[in-house]
Amino acid sequence: MNSIRRYLFRTLALSLALITVLSVTATYLITNHELEEILDAQLSLTAREIMSFLPDQPTPLDYRRLAERLDQGDASARLYPASGITSQTSVHLPSARLYHHEERKLTIGLWDNQARPLVVGPRWHSSDESIAAPQSEGFSWIEYQGKRWRSLTVFDAQSDLWLRLGIEYHFLEEIVERVALNHLWPMLLLLPLALAMMLYLIRRGLDPIHQLSRQVHDRNADDLSRITLPVPQELHDLRSALNEFIVRLDKTLERERRFTADAAHELRTPLAAMKIHLDNAEAGERDALPKAQRGIARLQRVVDQLLTLARVDRKQFADWQHLDLRPLLFELVAESWPLAEARQQQLHMHDIPSVYIDGNAVELGILIRNLLDNALRYTPDGGRIDVALHQDNSGTTLTIQDSGPGIPEDQLTTVTERFRRASDQSTTGSGLGLSIAMALAARHGAILSLTNAERGGLIVRLTWPSAQMS
């Protein structure tokens, strides 16, 4: 990813350059247009002035005088035969001079009513060719010897003459260019300033991002409080996403802390019990030794389950196979049979169909054995446990129902957490069996749910949403 600062700076600088170019071009075009209008107006005023001074019937002398006045020193006007003077074609005055060097770009011509040239000012004639005769009135562009002229042509009815005034285009162009350039220079000179300001403003605008990262970076690892730094609107989402993440992290860590505390409790309590019963045995208590043995059995169970949980948590997908639940179930129930018999419990299996699922036989064994074990342990002597497997639209469901005390409704959801067990049960367990079952079920794409039966007892359902009957 590119840096936002670099992106903003580059694009803004480019935009600025583009705007400069556009602005200069617009200035050029507008100035060009406006100047053309001013010059056109100037031409028409000059034409009016000249016409007002023209006599009704100009004599050859009048044309000659005009030709003399038009003499610019280095270039002279030309008299044509139609003016009545045939002896000289160009008139030179010793006193003629150029008032201004730009005068060369302005000139004038007179034609009679048959469009024969009378007097044509400097620049509009050469030795062999004069500018074309006027044909119609109005403003027009004229090409003459490679130069463009803006011209106004009028016919003066009083003197019966065509009058044409012209300004060389180059003159106009030069003015326009100068105006446009004069506009460009300040912009070019201000460009470094504009770029520096942009850099500063971009840096300032992006500062809240730096502040936010600094606050996150400087945070103590134990500090899981929310980020309260005021941020601009655009960063609100980022901040709340960070805060949500912190909350999730806090919850996970809290769960870990509780797990450690619970594990300590589950391991140390049987140890403490064992020690004290051994002390009692030493002091001569007769039934203390079997009690110490019970402590050892409990400790062993907790250790076994913790190790199982650690293995389940490692998430290895070894030996995944397509296997039939039916023989597995029979095997597991047969395994539990002696336990049930010892406590006069009835262990029932309903017709179990063949259902193939993908999974690991050992892990499925641990999962179902845990559920059966729970059912047997929490069912009183002489109770009943029903195992059934059936299929419907929602998938395949293994149901284990016992006639035990069930679980208080408010604890149904928390009892699958590690080390949670229903509070008022006298049977001791590590509180890990259900969380192991939960983890294994999730790995096998199955859903484990607990409900209390209406007539008492717990119903445990293990549902594979997609399993197929063979």
Next chain:
Amino acid sequence: MRALLVEDDPLLGDGLKTALEREGYAVDWFQQGGNALEALKREPFSVMVLDLGLPDMDGLDVLSEVRRSGSLPVLILTARDAIDQRIRGLDAGADDYVLKPFELQELLARLRVIRRRAAGRASQTIHLGRLSIDEASHQVTWQGQAVELSRREFALLAELAHQPGQVLSRPRLESLLYGWGAELESNALEVHVHHLRKKLDRSLITTVRGIGYRLNIEAVETP
């Protein structure tokens, strides 16, 4: 010496009760904090052993409830070993803190210490004139001579010696010695008093007729 034991684990609770009783305590054992608090309102106890992980309420809440009502010495028994947990326990008013698993002898010694501290004594031996009672070794000497006492006799003498001169009522003494709900012979207390008078001195324990007994300070002080 009557102990209130609050421990939800059946196996550990059972073992502790046996061990404390062997030490001469009358033990009332509860698995839930609420029941223990109820008992505390009705009965006198010398010391409390409290587990923190209880099913119905947090042990620390039980502790603050106990602290609100009195100065019963409380020893916390727990698997929670984090330092901040211990600090919280002690700040909540526990007199001592023992981690599971523990040595029984250490637990008993700590119980003696917190009881002694509650009684405002620095030594574990009670010296009263010609009488001295060592609570750790259960040794009693009278005028410099060691006297052999049974467990109950020792407990009765210790209770009287803890509050010399004070009249302790019959029901209170009975419950301190035997615990709540214990079946006892109607004259069990008289038998113990009779034995103590015989083994030590006739005038040592005064009968306050119809009410109870007290340790006669004058008889202890002057030969």
